[in-house]
Amino acid sequence: MRTTTPANGSVSHWFSETGLPAPGPPLPGGRDADVCVVGAGYTGLWTAYYLKRARPELRIVVLEKEFAGYGASGRNGGWVVGELPGTRAAFARTHGREAVVRFQHALHASVTEVVTEAAKAGIDADLVHGGQVTVARNAAQLARLRADVEASRSWGLTEDDLRLTEPGEHIAVAGGLGAAFTPHCARVQPARLVRGLAAAVRALGVEVYERTPVTDLLPRAGAAEARAVTPHGTVSAPWVIRCTEGFTAAFPGSHRDWLPMNSSMIVTEPLPDDAWADIGWRGAELLGDMAHYYMYAQRTADGRIAFGGRGRPYRFGSRLDDGGRTPQWTVDVLRRMLADMFPAARGVPVAHAWSGVLGVPRDWCATAVLDEGTGLGYAGGYTGHGVATANLAGRTLRDLVLGEATDLTTLPWVGRRVRRWEPEPLRWLGVQLMYGLYRRADAREETLGRTSKLARLADAVSGR
Incomplete structure (x- = not known):
């Protein structure tokens, strides 16, 4: 290392x-x-x-x-990724189920739109329409994964949109018990x-x-x-x-x-061929998991793993980041997570770490x-x-x-007025509580066999 x-x-x-x-x-x-x-x-x-x-x-x-x-x-x-930016139930309450289904299909079509319009404009951005794999690594995650796929059927998604797969069918994640695949995702160099x-x-x-x-x-x-x-x-x-x-x-x-929620990433040096042979990640699929404190990753065009997750999720007073610098403890956490999921990459050095903020409505x-x-x-x-x-x-x-x-x-998001976040210090306390509960829930679910009540409490705090 x-x-x-x-x-x-x-x-x-x-x-x-x-x-x-x-x-x-x-x-x-x-x-x-x-x-x-x-x-x-x-x-x-x-x-x-x-x-x-x-x-x-x-x-x-x-x-x-x-x-x-x-x-x-x-x-x-x-x-x-053509994933709904919000909850289906929230949009359905105001516009009905059919509008939510149309919204979902519009987002799926947007993945193709980005790829085709970038090509028309002559933009070379390593865009590959390779789909997305979501992996479950314990019994609780597997139950949630199966339930999510089943629920998606009631919202108009077919087997062509989202299907369960065998562990390792696309990517060999250590400890993977099951996975799901959707074609509605593309890799890009942002x-x-x-x-x-x-x-x-x-x-x-x-x-x-x-x-x-x-x-x-x-x-x-x-x-x-x-x-x-x-x-x-x-x-x-x-x-x-x-x-x-x-x-x-x-x-x-x-x-x-909108809450400026922080997310952090690391990227490795290029992996050797024998490591990729062990991992089996031959295509351009994107990878996520079913943990509450989730991760997201891609295999880059030059053979690295870019791996992200939550580090320090929120700064008091909605303060913004300082050019993307990431605390060392966050880098260490992401490095351990990557090595745990991909033992073959354990000795590959981390080349770069950075952070950014995304907008989260209440x-x-x-x-x-x-x-x-x-x-x-x-x-x-x-x-x-x-x-x-x-x-x-x-x-x-x-x-x-x-x-x-x-x-x-x-579409149901047009003209949508959202509720404002609480004033400080309630906003900061709520975010810290929410992600603290999610972290503890993930730890308990390693042996619990079902979704932790702590995660349900965190959902209630978050308002999701």
Whole structure:
């Protein structure tokens, strides 16, 4: 095992491969536009991309505090997954079961949409539509896995969408008792995708200004249009759309809207051929598990394992991360988890560790909103399923801005207003309690044989 410390922070391993970009020029002064997009991550860039493709004459301005992809879009686990960003029951209560089924199918289609549109735009982002494996490693996890697959049938998912598999059919995980497979997932190199998108929207004629923090968002007032205020000038437009996900808490009045939940990752050096032979991970499947304190992983295009999970999940007062640096104890926990699941990788050094924040609403359900009265819109709260969902959000916001009634604008997340999080210190205490209970539940379930009551208590605390 390597004795030197792996790289830590510097945004992510994905950007260590591409090189950290030099930020583009800031906003040169006040601007009038047809649409102003705040945030140059996946949501903002896909929104600008689809709007400009639909209406080339639109004047679209994108504002970004750092550089395109600095946030979760450049730090995530590289999962383009068609998984519902929220609970089916919550969406069904307001819109009915049929709407939830349509939402699920729209997300499945979004995985293919990301792959095909990236190819059309000439973006080489290591995209492979290889599916996702979810493994169960004890009796409690196996029971939950089987129950989840059975429940999915009642929501319109077929054997082609999700099926149980034998242990090791795709990936040999140590201690695996069973697994499930869905084809609705693709692997991606996140930084290549977001930087490719930024180049694509610029080529279409969208103005992208980096190093331009937005300090306030102002609604329409009388004859005045909506406005995005920056130190370099104000952009006025009929529509100002906030696409800032985990960084939303920094905006005035939005401190409790979405919790900036922290997630951490490590990536190994490339594994030798004999290790891969033991692991049997020959394709580009993504890997997750049924633990409450779950993990997520991919085999990278150059033969590494990128492995993520919860480290320090939340900072008091919704404070944001510092460029992706990860505490050493989190790196050690992730390293032990990886070695436990893949003994053949135990001696492979960790090359890089990093962290990022994702946006979590109080009801754990994503939303896409455009308010005709104020001229302000937003999308996010993806709860970790943002790569595919951001693409769906971009197409949905396009239709809303253009005033077109489509299948997308009637999906159950459109216009959804979510309950705000509790004030501090209740917010911090609740998150610490929730994840502490989940960790203890995972430990108990190693021998318990059923889902721990502690996990059910954590679910009640979380509101899921």
